[in-house]
Amino acid sequence: MQERIFENWFEDFTTSISGYDYYVDFDKVVNNVENIKVELNILNSLIGSKNIEKDFENIVKKYPETLSCVPLLLAVRNSEIYAQDDEGEFLYDFKNMNMDLESYKMFMRKTGLFNMIENHLVNNLVDYALGIETGLDSNGRKNRGGHLMEDLVEKYIQDANFKLGQTYFKEINLKDVEDKWGIDLSAISNKGKTVKRFDFVVKTKSHIYAIETNFYSSKGSKLNETARSYKMISQEADTIDGFTFVWFTDGLGWKNAKWNLKETFDVMDNIYNIKEIKSGIMNKIFV
Template identity: 55%
Template sequence: MSRIFSDWLKTFRNSINSYSYYIDFKKVYRQAENIKLEINLLNSLVGSREIEEDFEKLLRKYPECLKAIPFLLAVRQNKIFCQDEKGATSFRFDQETQSIQQYKYFMKKTGLFDLLQNHIISSLYDYVTGVEVGLDSNGRKNRGGHQMEDLVESYIKKTGHEYYKEMELKAIEEKWKIRLSSISADGTTTKRFDFVVKTPEKTFGIETNFYASAGSKLNETARSYKMIAQESKNIEGFSFVWVTDGAGWFKARHNLEETFNVLENLYNIKDMEDGAFKKLFS
């Protein structure tokens, strides 16, 4: 039974964000625990009426508390560069390289003394945990980039077939003696499939992506995969598979439709849920 492109496109998802996409709390807690001792030392300064003097005493007795200072500014590096009318300084916090006066100047100018002294916070550990949550939100792009691959891999695993991740054409040719020169322009270009599935009868090269928003990249991808689909049709023992999804395709539907018309093994998430891989690899 042939598929109708417009009906197929209607099943595309706006998002594939998992519950763990937003914040990796295990990482947050791990980062906070790594500097818990140093944070608790600095916590003794909360509400201090003589913040500069108390900071100096603390630093002389426990210089290791310096390690936690960058985290209070949402900085992961041990080096922080600052400049003002008095000049420029590169502060180190993994070791005591500046004078105590310079560190006191840093704490004052960055507003950390004010944060600690005026009870804006009551627990530095809670504060750092919140900072780590903010920093981890920057990792959503990386997590999002792997979500579709992880989802596709989960459905590949269910089939029970042998599979490989990020496999180059040359490796496929050498392992299974398949000539893929038509895809690689006679070996002049480097191509790598996200997944390669091996069944007793055939080898499948799989590409996967998810586009939540539109852009020129979608049209380029569709054209590129259309070419691979056409070139791979005459390769014995090999099939090209593309799994894609996302609302971004709604505005790039024409290029996607062109590929849909020439690539039989073009699937979306709904297809995988309906057992597309099980049928394809059987």
């Protein structure tokens, strides 16, 4: 294989691999709100209330399940919320009431939820919840970005005629690799003390390829740690006969960790970007 120059290789990095469904998973958003839509509509009767604390009390007494909606109105996923002030420390359970109604009314008042609802700052709590769910779901983009790279790599593994469950495997633990093919990977696992899972493992007639994939669209401290970690795994893998560590990575987030990536590139033969993946590198390395 032709010798690669880091600067040239790095210039080929991709800006983004985001599809249209990367930004918000609306199916998930809508489903989450549908699950509490009835309860939210009951609470809608509080909008514009002239006596919201009494009306809230009556609703919770008759429909205690409406309390479960409250955390979402504050963009909180958990059913338990901790709060403290000069009056003390409180842990509110909105799934199984652990306090009296006066305490929950205090919570609604002090968090500003009563003010928002009674002063008609929102017109419909279902629509409001959809907006919150959309915002919360945007936090999942990082995970979706990782899966996008996995999906891209898997597509080209398949295009190279490897079959899932036969000649390539997904999310397989290092220990399972050892057991399945009778290979000693203690050099990587620190003699069995470290638990490691690979994104993919490709198995040819005479070789095992352990694969990690990632795509970084933004900077972060994790990139330097990842580069150092994969450099070490690669060096350890080089001591094992019949085994190779392969890393597919890309993304302009690497700009701020460029030199750490270069250190790994300089010692790791099997590190590739998306351009190389699309150029048929799978057929050249998996032999």
